[in-house]
Amino acid sequence: TSVRRDQRILQNGVHTVVGTPGRVYDMLRRGALRPDGIKMFVLDELDEMLSNGFKDKIHEIFKLLPSEIQVGVISAAMPPEALEVTMKLMKKPVIIQEKRDEPMRVQEKRGEPASVQEKCDEPVRVQEKRCEPVSVQEKRGKPVIVQEERDELTLEGIKQFYVNVEKEEWKLETLSDFYETLSTTRCIVFVNTGRKVDWLTDKMRSKNHTVSAIHGDMDQTTRDIIMREFQSSSPQVLITTDPLVPGIDVHEASLVINYDLPTPPENYLHRMGRGGRFGRKGVAINFVTLDDARMLADIQKFYNASMEEVPSNVADLLS
Secondary structure (H helix, E strand, O other), X not given: OOHHHHHHHHHHOOOOOOOOHHHHHHHHHHOOXXXXXXXXEEEEOHHHHHHOOOHHHHHHHHHHXXXXXXEEEEEOOOOHHHHHHHHHHOOOOEEEEOOOOOOOOEEXXXXXXXXXXXXXXXXXXXXOOEEEEOOXXXXXXXXXXXXXXXXXXXXXXXXXXXXXXXXXXXXXXXXXXXXXXXXXXXXXXXOOOXXXXXXXXXXXXXXXXXXXXXOOXXXXXXXXXXXXXXXXXXXXXXXXXXXXXXXXXXXXXXXXXXXXXXXXXXXXXXXXXXXXHHHOOEEEEEEEEHHHHHHHHHHHHXXXXXXXXXXXXXXXXXX
16 A cells, blocks of 8 residues: 555554554654554564564664553564564563464463463463463453464475575576476565565576566565566566565465575475465475585475475476
């Protein structure tokens, strides 16, 4: 949406505001979003926002908010960087770990783990040795971290392969060789930085390959236009960062290429789930240099997955 439209909506009064860190900060800076009226600040998918380079922007937003505000964090993974952010933004957070196949652990005080309670179907808290659902309303005024499992993201149904490119500089020619196959289906190509998105896009276009590019430094209007083009017809190949720009979801992509392997391994699921979510089938191809061999092994071990070298008939797998 446009900045003016967002300002108009906020000035008319709203109960809940949802936005990317950049847009929320902009609305605060312009005075359209008044800090004194904000009672709760929630960071949804914190791990993904940090992977996309929003750490500094999150801290800038927090500096503008009231000191007594309640803070909530929702994240599928808690890498060290995410824990560092929560330590700075929260005081004695209540940690709720939602996982169906393992006992729940609730941490009432930072650095002091609570005892593991009997497994429940819902998030739990420790109170008089009973296993009870957590009510966010009851925790009003206290910081809350929810670490969740994402059922909608799955590796099931995705055929996973790797290409031994040996050297970083050989990746470009390998991707170019794949282009004829890529252009027959919707494909997402992942790299690890926004700068590399621009570099790879320029290189592919210089070879007369039609590709599109999107990353977090682009304004929302440009992103919307690019996504409409990608989802409707041409171009069919989208180059983007890890993970996809917040607010963008692509169900139609049947091929995912990791031009760069993701770090940490947890982000592999976020990428691969795009091609196989909600029961859809997909193909994943990982470009692996000699330096990436250990990283690929870590990913396979982390997900208990086995990958084979990409076959010559990869196009048949997409039909």
